[in-house]
Each structure stands twice: as C-alpha cells, then as structure tokens.
Amino acid sequence: MSTDAPALSPARTLATAGRVLRQLRHDPRTVALLLIVPVVMITLLRYVFDADAGTFDAIGASLLGIFPLITMFLVTSIATLRERTSGTLERLLAMPLGKGDLIAGYALAFGAVAVAQSLLATAMSVWVLGLDVVGSPWLLLLVALLDALLGTALGLFVSAFANSEFQAVQFMPAVIFPQLLLCGLFTPRDRMHPVLETVSDVLPMSYAVDGMNQVLTHTGITADFYRDVLVVAGSALLVLCLGAATLRRRTT
Amino acid sequence: MMNSLRTANAGAVEARALTVVRGERTVLRGLGFTVGPGRITGLLGPSGCGKSTLMRAVVGTQAGVTGTLDVLGHPAGHPSLRPRVGYVTQAPSVYTDLTVRQNLDYFAAVLRPGRRNRDSREEAVTRAIGDVDLTSHADALAGRLSGGQLSRVSLAVALLGTPELLVLDEPTVGLDPVLRRDLWNLFHALAADRGTTILVSSHVMDEAERCHRLLLMREGGILADDTPEALRARTGAATVEEAFLHLVDEAAAEAAADPAEAAARQETNR
Numbered sequence: 001m002s003t004d005a006p007a008l009s010p011a012r013t014l015a016t017a018g019r020v021l022r023q024l025r026h027d028p029r030t031v032a033l034l035l036i037v038p039v040v041m042i043t044l045l046r047y048v049f050d051a052d053a054g055t056f057d058a059i060g061a062s063l064l065g066i067f068p069l070i071t072m073f074l075v076t077s078i079a080t081l082r083e084r085t086s087g088t089l090e091r092l093l094a095m096p097l098g099k100g101d102l103i104a105g106y107a108l109a110f111g112a113v114a115v116a117q118s119l120l121a122t123a124m125s126v127w128v129l130g131l132d133v134v135g136s137p138w139l140l141l142l143v144a145l146l147d148a149l150l151g152t153a154l155g156l157f158v159s160a161f162a163n164s165e166f167q168a169v170q171f172m173p174a175v176i177f178p179q180l181l182l183c184g185l186f187t188p189r190d191r192m193h194p195v196l197e198t199v200s201d202v203l204p205m206s207y208a209v210d211g212m213n214q215v216l217t218h219t220g221i222t223a224d225f226y227r228d229v230l231v232v233a234g235s236a237l238l239v240l241c242l243g244a245a246t247l248r249r250r251t252t
Numbered sequence: 253m254m255n256s257l258r259t260a261n262a263g264a265v266e267a268r269a270l271t272v273v274r275g276e277r278t279v280l281r282g283l284g285f286t287v288g289p290g291r292i293t294g295l296l297g298p299s300g301c302g303k304s305t306l307m308r309a310v311v312g313t314q315a316g317v318t319g320t321l322d323v324l325g326h327p328a329g330h331p332s333l334r335p336r337v338g339y340v341t342q343a344p345s346v347y348t349d350l351t352v353r354q355n356l357d358y359f360a361a362v363l364r365p366g367r368r369n370r371d372s373r374e375e376a377v378t379r380a381i382g383d384v385d386l387t388s389h390a391d392a393l394a395g396r397l398s399g400g401q402l403s404r405v406s407l408a409v410a411l412l413g414t415p416e417l418l419v420l421d422e423p424t425v426g427l428d429p430v431l432r433r434d435l436w437n438l439f440h441a442l443a444a445d446r447g448t449t450i451l452v453s454s455h456v457m458d459e460a461e462r463c464h465r466l467l468l469m470r471e472g473g474i475l476a477d478d479t480p481e482a483l484r485a486r487t488g489a490a491t492v493e494e495a496f497l498h499l500v501d502e503a504a505a506e507a508a509a510d511p512a513e514a515a516a517r518q519e520t521n522r
Contacts, residue, residue, distance in 0.1 A: 011365030019350070019358040026349045026393065087345030091409070094311050096334040097362045250315040250329065252274045 008100045016105025034113060038067040038121040046129040057132045060125055061212040062185045064140055067121060068114045068148035069208060070176055076110055076155030077168045084159065093249045103244050107152050114148030135215035143211040146232045150204055153239035160246030179205035204235035264289040264417055264449035265310055269319035272305050279305045281472045287451055292443050294463030295453040296496065301469045303453040304342060307419050310451065311339040324416055335363055338410035342421045344402040348395030352386055352405050353377065355394055356412060363413040380408040383438060400427045418442065420452040424459065436462050457493035468496055475499050
C-alpha cells in the first residue's frame with residue numbers, strides 16, 4: 001500500500017527485537033535446544049568420521065553454515081505464524097508499526113540468537129574437535145550469521161502460506177531439503193546431472209556452503225567468497241522483502 | 253453527493269453506503285450511520301450479523317470495503333489514525349509468553365518509541381494496568397491468567413495511547429458481573445473525563461442500556477439507530493432486548509411478506 005508508514009523506525013525495531021528475545025527468555029528449553037543441539041551434532045559428526053579427518057573438515061564446515069539456516073527457519077516460521085493466528089499481528093498493524101520494523105526486529109533478535117549459536121558451534125569445532133580451518137574462523141561466523149538471516153527470511157515468508165503449526169513444520173522438508181541435497185554437501189555440485197547443477201546454481205544454500213568451504217581452504221578472502229557472501233545476503237534481503245509483502249494491514 | 257455528506261456532520265465515525273464483501277459473501281450492505289464524538293455507541297445484534305466486520309472496517313484492517321467510511325476526519329485505515337484509534341479484538345491479542353507488564357511495555361514502545369518517552373511510557377503502562385484492575389497481576393505471565401484477565405490485558409493495550417476512538421469487540425465476554433460493571437464504569441469515565449469516543453459491540457442486551465446510543469444490526473444491515481430510551485418508547489417495550497426482538501420480528505415478517513419493500517423500509521428506518 002502506498003500510504004504505509006515509513007519503512008523503518010530504529011526505536012520500534014529495537015523494541016520489537018527486545019520483545020522477541022524476552023519471549024524466548026520465558027522459554028529456556030527452546031534456548032537450550034537452540035544453543036546445544038548444533039554443538040552435539042557437530043561433535044557426533046566428528047566421531048562418525050573418526051578415521052577420516054578430511055571428510056569431517058569438509059562436511060563440518062558446511063554444517064556450521066546449514067545449522068543456523070535450518071533452526072532459524074523453523075523458529076521464525078512458527079513464531080510469525082503464532083503472531084498471525086493470535087491476533088497480535090493484526091493489532092500491531094493497526095498500530096503505528098511499520099512492516100519493516102517488525103521484520104527487522106525479528107531478523108535482529110534471531111540474528112543475535114544465531115550469533116550465540118554459531119559462536120558455540122564454531123568454537124567447539126575449531127578448538128575442541130580440531131576442525132582444520134585455513135582461513136579466519138571469524139569469516140565462518142560471518143557466513144553463519146548471513147545463513148541465519150536467510151533462514152529467518154525464508155521462515156517469515158513461508159509462514160504466510162501456513163494455516164497451522166503442522167503445515168509450517170512441513171515447509172521445512174519442502175523448502176530446506178532440496179537445497180540440502182543440491183548444495184554440494186553430499187557430492188560436489190559439478191558432478192551432478194547438469195539440470196540439477198543449474199538448479200543448484202540458483203539456490204542460496206549452495207552459496208552458503210561454498211562460502212564456508214572457501215574459508216576452510218583459503219587463507220585470504222577470495223573473490224568467490226565475496227560472491228558467496230553477496231549472494232546469501234542478497235537472497236536474504238530479497239526474501240525479507242517478499243515476506244514484508246505477505247504482511248497485509250487489511251485482510252478478509 | 254458523497255462529498256457534501258462527508259463534511260456535513262462531524263461524527264467520530266461517518267459511514268455512507270458502506271459495503272463489505274468477504275469472498276463471495278456481502279457481509280455489510282450499504283450501511284449509513286454516524287457515531288457521535290465522546291459518546292458510547294453500542295453495536296448490537298446476533299452473532300454473524302457483521303458486527304466484527306464493521307469494527308474491523310472502522311479500524312482499517314478489513315479488506316473489501318467500498319463506500320464512504322470516515323474516522324476522526326480521515327478515511328478509515330489512514331496511517332495518521334493508527335495512534336489515535338484503540339482496538340480490542342474479540343479474542344485477546346496479547347503475547348501469552350510475556351508478563352502483563354512486558355506486553356504493555358512493548359505495545360507502549362510501538363506507540364511512543366524512543367528513550368525520551370520512557371517516563372511517559374512507564375506512566376501510561378502503570379495507568380492502563382490500573383484501569384483494568386490488574387495491578388496485582390502485573391508480573392504474571394499472560395498465559396497463566398484466566399480468560400477474563402487475559403481479555404483485560406488486551407483491553408489495557410488499547411487504553412495505552414489515550415486513543416480518541418476506542419473500538420471494543422465484545423470486551424465483557426466471559427467476565428463476572430462485578431467486573432462487567434467495573435468495566436462499564438471505566439468506559440463511562442473514559443467518555444466523560446477523557447472525551448473518548450467508544451464503539452462497543454455486545455450481544456448481551458442488558459449492556460445496551462448503558463450505551464448513549466445503539467446501532468441494532470441484523471444480517472449485514474442496520475435495523476435501528478437510536479438511543480435506548482427512544483427505542484423502548486418507539487416499540488413500547490420495557491427493555492432494549494424486547495425492543496430488539498420486536499424489531500427483528502417486524503423485519504422478518506415484512507421480509508416474508510414482500511422482500512423488496514422490507515429492504516426499502518430498512519433503508520428509511522435509520
């Protein structure tokens with residue numbers, strides 16, 4: 001709608017992010033699961049490939065990028081679905097809150113959670129489990145954060161098409177699994193069927209995983225790394241805008 | 253024609269030929285009415301008659317609205333109205349995983365953002381909690397409250413910004429008689445002291461007696477628009493409930509006799 005309020009008010013965005021985090025604080029079990037599950041999984045992976053440190057390096061780094069994407073996708077899709085069904089979204093949109101404030105607030109809150117999650121998982125991988133990273137672990141963290149934002153964006157977007165929590169959860173296999181299969185985690189993308197390789201070229205998770213691998217194998221920041229980061233950030237931004245379009249002030 | 257009507261009267265809410273279509277269904281059919289400023293206007297009618305849709309149209313969250321609907325001098329849903337109109341939905345719309353105060357703190361920050369408003373926000377939150385008599389539950393998790401308490405939290409949110417127009421969709425459902433009386437006293441105090449215009453829906457007819465003016469609705473149309481006293485006098489009924497039933501029967505009988513004439517009569521009855 002052309003008459004909408006200006007896109008962003010920093011104070012309202014911060015208030016929204018604070019509120020989302022406060023909601024999480026009342027749910028310590030979710031917080032614990034968010035923070036601990038990735039650490040446990042990466043540890044599990046390390047000993048699954050006990051005899052093959054090279055495979056652990058490759059898959060481990062990719063997973064550090066995939067975890068935040070998946071968890072933030074799930075958390076955001078359920079959280080915004082609740083917001084839609086409980087009437088709080090209608091109430092907020094009848095108030096002087098910009099759609100951008102709401103979306104940026106969510107992105108900020110879950111981005112902060114993702115930073116904590118990735119810090120733990122990356123620290124565990126690099127310093128305890130011996131993940132062999134040639135580049136800077138901070139760059140791993142940066143990619144992980146962008147992946148989390150992409151997950152938040154995707155979750156926000158698909159929640160518009162779900163009428164219940166059951167449906168929202170089912171969007172996980174629908175939206176995430178194909179990307180997981182095609183992102184190069186199981187087999188290098190250039191060895192897939194050409195059609196699938198082309199498809200994987202337009203899926204953002206491919207770039208998320210590639211970015212992780214760039215850091216894993218290169219000391220400096222490569223041109224490919226720049227491309228990967230830009231693609232993931234751009235996709236996140238694009239999907240966030242699509243998500244904003246699904247927030248309607250007037251509904252039937 | 254629309255323009256001359258639009259400026260003729262300074263009602264808080266002005267509707268002319270207001271029609272709402274939801275999907276295939278026409279929920280409101282060419283309504284015209286005025287809600288006087290600083291008054292309590294009751295919106296009454298059986299469930300499914302379009303009360304909630306009308307309220308959603310007034311606050312600007314309803315799609316498929318045609319005709320004229322002006323609120324506080326602007327078209328309904330105009331961005332400048334958002335801080336001036338308070339809205340309470342039928343189902344309590346608050347965050348059940350936050351405390352009462354945390355809920356209000358957040359909505360207050362949306363209405364009056366920024367650090368420099370912190371003190372006035374604090375004040376507004378404390379006052380709103382007091383208004384709905386939840387001071388002793390301020391730090392309780394909303395999800396742990398009873399249904400009646402939860403709907404009062406929802407009401408408190410609407411009171412936060414000192415709105416000029418308060419749109420309340422069945423605010424007293426599920427409340428005990430004492431609380432209902434207290435809330436109605438609050439509504440009257442808001443109208444008298446703060447000059448708040450209140451549009452309140454109910455299907456409890458004894459609450460109708462406490463309104464300054466009534467809009468009786470039936471099947472997407474307005475059956476009567478009058479004061480409770482005048483309604484009783486016109487129909488010779490002792491209570492508004494009786495008057496309403498009388499009007500419903502009358503309308504139904506006419507519709508059975510001659511649908512076209514009944515529709516025309518409903519037009520002139522306003």
